[in-house]
Amino acid sequence: MALQVHKDVVCTFCGCLCDDLEVQVEDNTITKVGHVCTIGRNKLMHAQSDLASLRVNGKEAALEEAIDKAAEILVQAKAPLIYGLSSTTSEAIREAVVLTELVQGTIDNPSSY
Secondary structure, three states, X not given: OOOEEEXXXXXXXXXXXXXOEEEEEEOOEEEEEEOOOHHHHHHHHHOOOOHHXXXXXXXXXXXXXXXXXXXXXXHXXXXXXXXXXXXXXXXXXXXXXXXXXXXXXXXXXXXXX
């Protein structure tokens, strides 16, 4: 896959919402981030998931198996809590709200203290 440089990327990791980042992507992996503070760079460079490290009950698992197990845990939970989301996109938060309603849980974020 060819090298891609995305310009004017918005950083969502704090309230500043810097909107002039340059993100270099090669083989579907972020390789460099420019016009960004140290916090944003670290978050973007280390936020990439490694699907090979998925585990279910301590054993390596495929994505589908991990999703199934997560769904099972949520459905069986007596008081499910969806928490975090501080560095999450609006679209993902919307899905978290739908999921929380489906499992009749509670949704919260780190700024609610």
